[in-house]
Amino acid sequence: MLAIDQKRNVVKMVHGKGMTTDTILNGTFQELKENQALEMTNEYLDFEIVEEEGQTKIEMSLNAEDVIYGLGENVRGINKRGFEYISFCSDEPNHTPGQKSLYAAHNFFMVGSPEALDNARGYYIDFGGRIKYDMGFYQADKINVTIESIDFDLYVFKGSFKDIVQQFRKLIGISYTPPKWAFGYQQSRWSYENKAVVQKIAEGFHENDIPCDAIHLDIDYMEDFKDFTISDERFDDFENFVKEMKSKHIRLIPIIDAGVKIEEGYDVYEEGVDKGFFCTDSEGKPFVAAVWPGRVHFPDFLNPQARQWFGSKYHRLLEKGIDGFWNDMNEPAIFYSEQGLNETIEWIHEHENDNLDIYSFLEMKDRVNGISNNIKDYKSMYHLYNGERVNHYDVHNLFGYNMTRAADEGFKTYDDNKRFFLLTRSSHIGMAKHSGVWQGDNHSWWEHLKLNIQMMPSLNMVGFLYTGADTGGFQDDASYELMTRWMQFSLFTPLLRNHCAIGRRFQEPWQFGKETMAHLRDTIRLRYALVPYLYSEFMKANLKGSMMFSPLSFDYASPESYQVETQLLLGNQLMLTPIHEQNARGRYVYVPEDMLFIKMKSYESFFDSVQDIFKQGHHYIEANLDETPLFIKKDQLLVLAEPANEVADVNHRELKGIAFIDEGIEFDLYSDDGITQAYKKGEYQLSTIRLYKENDEVKLEVHGEIESLELLIIHKDQKQEIIHYKK
Ligand code: MIG
Numbered sequence: 001m002l003a004i005d006q007k008r009n010v011v012k013m014v015h016g017k018g019m020t021t022d023t024i025l026n027g028t029f030q031e032l033k034e035n036q037a038l039e040m041t042n043e044y045l046d047f048e049i050v051e052e053e054g055q056t057k058i059e060m061s062l063n064a065e066d067v068i069y070g071l072g073e074n075v076r077g078i079n080k081r082g083f084e085y086i087s088f089c090s091d092e093p094n095h096t097p098g099q100k101s102l103y104a105a106h107n108f109f110m111v112g113s114p115e116a117l118d119n120a121r122g123y124y125i126d127f128g129g130r131i132k133y134d135m136g137f138y139q140a141d142k143i144n145v146t147i148e149s150i151d152f153d154l155y156v157f158k159g160s161f162k163d164i165v166q167q168f169r170k171l172i173g174i175s176y177t178p179p180k181w182a183f184g185y186q187q188s189r190w191s192y193e194n195k196a197v198v199q200k201i202a203e204g205f206h207e208n209d210i211p212c213d214a215i216h217l218d219i220d221y222m223e224d225f226k227d228f229t230i231s232d233e234r235f236d237d238f239e240n241f242v243k244e245m246k247s248k249h250i251r252l253i254p255i256i257d258a259g260v261k262i263e264e265g266y267d268v269y270e271e272g273v274d275k276g277f278f279c280t281d282s283e284g285k286p287f288v289a290a291v292w293p294g295r296v297h298f299p300d301f302l303n304p305q306a307r308q309w310f311g312s313k314y315h316r317l318l319e320k321g322i323d324g325f326w327n328d329m330n331e332p333a334i335f336y337s338e339q340g341l342n343e344t345i346e347w348i349h350e351h352e353n354d355n356l357d358i359y360s361f362l363e364m365k366d367r368v369n370g371i372s373n374n375i376k377d378y379k380s381m382y383h384l385y386n387g388e389r390v391n392h393y394d395v396h397n398l399f400g401y402n403m404t405r406a407a408d409e410g411f412k413t414y415d416d417n418k419r420f421f422l423l424t425r426s427s428h429i430g431m432a433k434h435s436g437v438w439q440g441d442n443h444s445w446w447e448h449l450k451l452n453i454q455m456m457p458s459l460n461m462v463g464f465l466y467t468g469a470d471t472g473g474f475q476d477d478a479s480y481e482l483m484t485r486w487m488q489f490s491l492f493t494p495l496l497r498n499h500c501a502i503g504r505r506f507q508e509p510w511q512f513g514k515e516t517m518a519h520l521r522d523t524i525r526l527r528y529a530l531v532p533y534l535y536s537e538f539m540k541a542n543l544k545g546s547m548m549f550s551p552l553s554f555d556y557a558s559p560e561s562y563q564v565e566t567q568l569l570l571g572n573q574l575m576l577t578p579i580h581e582q583n584a585r586g587r588y589v590y591v592p593e594d595m596l597f598i599k600m601k602s603y604e605s606f607f608d609s610v611q612d613i614f615k616q617g618h619h620y621i622e623a624n625l626d627e628t629p630l631f632i633k634k635d636q637l638l639v640l641a642e643p644a645n646e647v648a649d650v651n652h653r654e655l656k657g658i659a660f661i662d663e664g665i666e667f668d669l670y671s672d673d674g675i676t677q678a679y680k681k682g683e684y685q686l687s688t689i690r691l692y693k694e695n696d697e698v699k700l701e702v703h704g705e706i707e708s709l710e711l712l713i714i715h716k717d718q719k720q721e722i723i724h725y726k727k
Pocket of ligand 1: 189190218219255328329425440441499500501
């Protein structure tokens with residue numbers, strides 16, 4: 001069946017019985033009559049589609065210049081061409097270049113080239129099972145997509161990259177909007193294991209005069225890793241502790257895991273069993289897997305009643321004053337299943353006295369490693385989905401999505417006006433309306449700073465705006481230099497969370513010596529100064545369905561722009577050129593049009609950041625360890641507020657800024673209450689800053705909430721002047 005949405009250039013194809021994952025919310029699709037269908041087929045569906053043994057293969061051609069964007073959370077560059085990816089949510093702790101799947105399934109991609117700017121194509125496959133994407137890997141000029149089913153929906157878009165993203169994002173609805181304080185700095189570690197440690201961390205921020213809005217609680221706050229419990233031994237009188245921390249403007253963000261511990265007397269376990277809310281095995285009994293607490297059952301998040309039940313459990317912690325959570329291990333990660341473990345142990349016993357040669361030894365190793373996250377286990381688990389018993393494997397990619405949906409829906413029944421903080425590790429595009437994502441277990445590697453840069457636009461394309469990586473890296477140890485450079489990039493990412501793993505070097509800003517702490521403090525304070533701007537760009541992108549971070553090619557048609565992989569456009573104003581290599585005190589950049597080069601050090605020295613106007617072309621820029629290099633686009637500006645110790649105290653009404661003017665500038669600053677859903681009803685403010693020229697003189701007009709503004713204006717001929725505005 002083919003249908004078209006008249007308002008948007010989107011064609012929908014229902015293949016087989018179709019599948020809906022509750023991802024596409026909007027759109028009015030009208031079924032096409034046969035003759036129209038033919039026309040549309042020629043225009044939109046320029047690919048071959050073949051069914052083969054229960055699978056569907058889609059083959060399309062690539063031109064030499066085509067780039068491929070999309071696929072959200074994945075390894076490798078922004079341009080996805082030249083590798084193979086698999087949508088199969090995986091607890092993958094090694095984000096090395098060979099990984100075909102990470103934690104997410106983001107089945108949207110676009111193909112286009114500078115040659116045919118307005119004629120890019122976009123594809124979204126609405127499906128919950130496994131999909132393989134050969135993106136010009138086995139054959140340079142072909143995309144081959146293999147969907148492990150004949151039942152799915154396919155949406156095809158036409159237009160420029162920008163248009164397609166906007167159309168797609170309109171269809172999936174507004175993205176998750178966190179409370180504004182979530183734009184502040186957040187500190188985390190696996191784990192801050194008791195009250196005293198958390199207090200000491202909070203004290204560290206206070207003593208060292210570094211702002212912070214949240215501390216995350218990893219698994220050890222729980223009692224025996226049981227969801228929705230709090231260890232009495234380590235976090236007694238939790239409610240008062242939450243209060244005490246809040247009085248120091250720090251919110252606590254507990255982790256919730258997907259598996260529910262099997263334990264007599266644990267009410268979540270007992271209720272789940274009684275109500276039949278857990279995933280089942282082939283015999284219909286609750287499926288047993290093992291994760292943190294040992295044996296667990298997985299709630300059947302695909303069953304709306306189970307979802308409602310699990311979602312309401314979050315209320316327990318909300319009642320204690322908690323404002324948000326991070327949902328982990330929801331691919332779902334399985335350490336082992338009983339059967340898998342037994343089979344492995346048996347195999348080892350059988351071969352106890354063997355002479356293990358290379359092949360048998362490797363087999364043993366594979367068997368042992370294969371105990372975790374084994375496909376066989378996924379295939380022996382069942383859901384109740386749309387009233388039918390469905391094998392987990394066929395809907396695997398909807399699990400984390402629906403866990404997090406359960407949380408979000410649970411929040412709404414608790415308080416439907418308040419914005420809660422929510423992150424998830426596993427995701428599907430359908431989840432973008434429910435939560436943000438952190439980018440999983442990266443390493444303290446320069447390569448992963450680069451990956452963080454490249455993932456930002458890919459995630460924005462598929463609707464994830466509230467995102468960032470573990471700043472400094474999760475696994476391995478961060479050097480002072482990596483930490484410094486990473487902070488300079490995270491300075492701009494909506495989620496700015498420093499997180500690291502158990503057994504690793506402590507990574508709080510004061511763990512790297514005095515000089516580094518001073519740099520980190522300046523950068524984090526700059527972050528708070530940037531909050532009004534960042535929040536505004538985030539919300540504008542969210543309301544418009546546009547990108548907060550985009551590749552240069554979204555705005556610039558030159559073939560060079562299509563090549564650039566480590567520079568990003570931020571909103572309409574900035575081009576970020578982060579340093580992402582060890583020992584580098586500079587880097588090469590491509591400047592696509594006249595831009596103003598600045599190097600930020602601190603809020604106080606903001607006006608001294610101005611360097612030079614660069615002409616279109618390739619350049620080398622220098623940046624010392626304490627300098628964040630970036631560019632302001634022509635006829636654009638960047639504004640800062642005065643830093644504060646928490647986001648709530650940052651005053652977006654008093655600003656200073658740098659403007660690079662050629663003809664004139666119009667800039668909107670979005671603001672709202674930052675804590676409720678009122679923005680959805682249009683309750684927000686746009687303040688405007690307008691600069692225009694009259695007889696070669698620059699005039700400034702300010703409207704809205706801004707009360708004072710000090711602007712350093714850089715003219716194209718390098719002339720500088722400062723203009724003040726006061727209401
Ligand atoms: O397998 O809860 O991605 O952020 O610290 C490790 C412990 C389980 C994985 C998460 C990470 C978290 C960790 N978890």
